[in-house]
Amino acid sequence: MSKSLQAIRGMNDILPEQTPLWRYFEGTVARLLDNYGYRQIRMPIVEFTELFKRSIGEVTDIVEKEMYTFDDRNGDSLTLRPEGTAACVRAVLEHGITGGGQVQKLWYIGPMFRHERPQKGRYRQFHQIGLEVFNLEGPDIDAELIVMTWRLWGELGLRDAVKLELNSLGTSESRGRYREALVEFLSAHLDNLDEDSQRRLKTNPLRVLDTKNAETQAVLVDAPKMADYLDDESRAHFEGLKARLDAVGIPYVINPKLVRGLDYYSKTVFEWVTDKLGAQGTVCAGGRYDGLVEQMGGKPTPGVGFAMGIERLVLMLEALDKVPQELSRQVDVYLCAFGEAAELAALALSERIRDQLPNLRLQINAGAGSFKSQFKKADKSGALYALILGDDELAQQVVGFKPLRGQGEQQSIAWDALAAHLATCVVQG
Ligand code: ATP
């Protein structure tokens, strides 16, 4: 196929074989979030470029080199959203729904775009479920976010495969003091830093902590520690969070080098990481961003949130064999009809059955066909039962009811009794 007719590198189709697992994952998260009192918000996928520059920070990987930015026909610079927080903050400000200290517990789902090197677990269009809470400043809500994800890993069967890493970045004041100390220390070791870190030292020094370069890592062993610079308030906040995680029994490790790639974090930062996906090990990441709303032109408004990468979690469910068995079957019953008169009766009957059993997954044969070909299609559909309607059945107002998996004889069932019969033998999801 010519190149222009292929999908863009790093942007994937999610094929019908894969969508049941995606929907299972998304449905599980949505139900959980409903149960904890979070409400969904939907933002546009495209925003003014300025929004991301202002919120994410000019000197971050995302803004420096990962954004899909273009001019629209008016000459406005627009960007495909690389993450959800910026647009969510824009939306709550625009609609005034966090004014006067109103608490908002919001979540969103959808595609994000970053021009990164595509590889397993890293794509150019990927999908996140994210969540943001506004106007709650205590560690109790930070804890709720983490407790909720812990429950999610439990429901998905992933608890043993993920690890929680925590850190506190302090308030912007204490972070400022730490940044100074770090810059002073690193400047004295400039020659031993990799090129990227030398550059970051000038633009975004905390990001040096995040380096993958071994020589720079060796220098960092003796670097000042953020924990020693935390102000009392941040320290108390962090203790409050840890106490709550302890109360629920959620294990965690403190990772003093966890700084996160986006500029806007303060106090709590966390990542759920796994060693089951190779290099792309972070499946969920977030933290507190008490200064962001003000930075974007709103009143001072505490905020905290996280985002998880759906592709990585789906990959994990597959890698660990945690795909629920029942997802493999998409059809409960397959209705075969032979001849025009039987087809008409079958259609009317199937609609009656759907009225009575709204959750039944009933597929009606389309495109006619012989006994043999319709049975083949019934079998291939994965259905548990075939229903058969030919001239004889039509005359008697019955259907043939034939188990397709395992034992059981074909039997005749009156149309009026069919729904009740199906209700007893098909477990409806
Ligand atoms: P990474 O360090 O892996 O690049 P990040 O810090 O850039 O991640 P965030 O911006 O915090 O990621 O996004 C939250 C989550 O979204 C990540 O933990 C990951 O699960 C997922 N994610 C981020 N970028 C990608 C991508 N390019 N492809 C697939 N998933 C991604």
Ligand code: MG
């Ligand atoms: Mg990244």
